[in-house]
Amino acid sequence: MKKQRPKVLFFDVNETLLDLAPMKKKMAHVLGGNGNLLSLWFTTLLQYTLVTSASGRYKDFVDIGAATLQMVAANHGMALTKKEARQSVSSSLLSLPAHPEVKGALTALKKAGYRLAAFTNGSNEGVKAQFEFAGLTDHFEERLSVEDAGKSKPFGEAYEWAARTMNVDPEDCMMIAAHGWDVAGAQWAGWRAAFIERPGQQLFPLAPRAEIVETDLMKVADILIEYR
Structure with a gap:
């Protein structure tokens, strides 16, 4: 029996849609x-x-990335200024290509009648720039940033906010992500989930098993298109 379709598909951005290989190469050089x-x-x-979100604060993803880059560098005998760290993170994060199958998969899902929303821990400005660089802007109905939620994923409040924003109930949402923590957070918030097994990524064994587990987004899309 075919499964019922989610009303909205929510996509994590970094590593799920965008290839982090160029960023990893640059950051390895910085380190x-x-x-x-x-x-x-x-x-x-x-x-x-x-830590930031649990303390009731919000900081831009690039700011946290730069601060933690300074921390890791300092622990290994390297000194990075705040400006150097932020420039390194920002320049590499905002110039990432989409994984090869992503555009085709998104086009197929949209053609099949799905509503598509990006949902990222990055900032509004950041995801806008990322999608413009990667050519993904026109594939999505909405780009949602936790900047507007005031809580980062995987806090339950972030998923609740995203569902409200798209005017759907939690059970009608599906999170599609390449991170076990994002999939777990979404499921514990009452969402359905699909996991993309990008290299080096694993599901969290203590969380419910994701509804779909595949190695790339096109394979996930092929399954979803068959839902009734």
């Missing part, structure tokens, strides 16, 4: 050529995004 520090920086970035 003295030590590519092993990249995963530590990403983990620290997420940690302090959560």
